[in-house]
Amino acid sequence: MCIRDRVSTQSTWDYRMGISRDSRHKRRATGGRMPIHKKKRKYEMARQPSMTKMGSKMIKLVRGRGGNLKYRALRIDFGNYCWGSEKIARKAKILDVVYNASNNELVRTKTIVKNCIVQIDATP
Numbered sequence: 001m002c003i004r005d006r007v008s009t010q011s012t013w014d015y016r017m018g019i020s021r022d023s024r025h026k027r028r029a030t031g032g033r034m035p036i037h038k039k040k041r042k043y044e045m046a047r048q049p050s051m052t053k054m055g056s057k058m059i060k061l062v063r064g065r066g067g068n069l070k071y072r073a074l075r076i077d078f079g080n081y082c083w084g085s086e087k088i089a090r091k092a093k094i095l096d097v098v099y100n101a102s103n104n105e106l107v108r109t110k111t112i113v114k115n116c117i118v119q120i121d122a123t124p
Contacts (some may be wrong), residue, residue, distance in 0.1 A: 019045070020040050020044045020045060020046055021044050022041075022044045024036050024038075043065065047062070050072045051111050052073045052074060052075065052113070053076075053110060053111060054075070054076070054077060054096075054097070054112065056077060057073075057075060057078075058073070058074045058075040058076075059071050059072065059073055060072045060074055076094070077094055078091055078094065079091070079092065079118075079120070092121050093121040094119075095120060096119040097110045097112060097116055097118050097119075098117045098118060098119050100116040100117070
């Protein structure tokens with residue numbers, strides 16, 4: 001097996017594996033490289049972000065560990081918001097995504113993520 005075959009096989013293998021949440025790919029605190037001594041495990045698996053958009057409610061069920069279900073929102077139009085001045089929390093309609101500190105493209109595409117600033121309907 002020549003070097004060219006080994007490199008192409010390795011890149012194809014990495015492409016098929018998917019996203020993982022392991023720390024074996026990181027370096028030591030001293031800066032040295034860690035030897036990889038085991039394969040990726042199912043419990044280290046991560047998934048693609050849901051990138052929730054504004055629109056009529058669309059939810060996808062995702063199977064978790066132990067057969068538990070997670071509810072992944074693909075589109076959503078209502079949320080639970082609280083008013084600090086009124087000291088209440090109510091279900092309110094989301095009108096627009098106004099600001100996102102992490103990425104301006106998420107504002108342009110109206111993607112709802114954690115810590116984004118949204119405009120909601122004023123009637124609680």
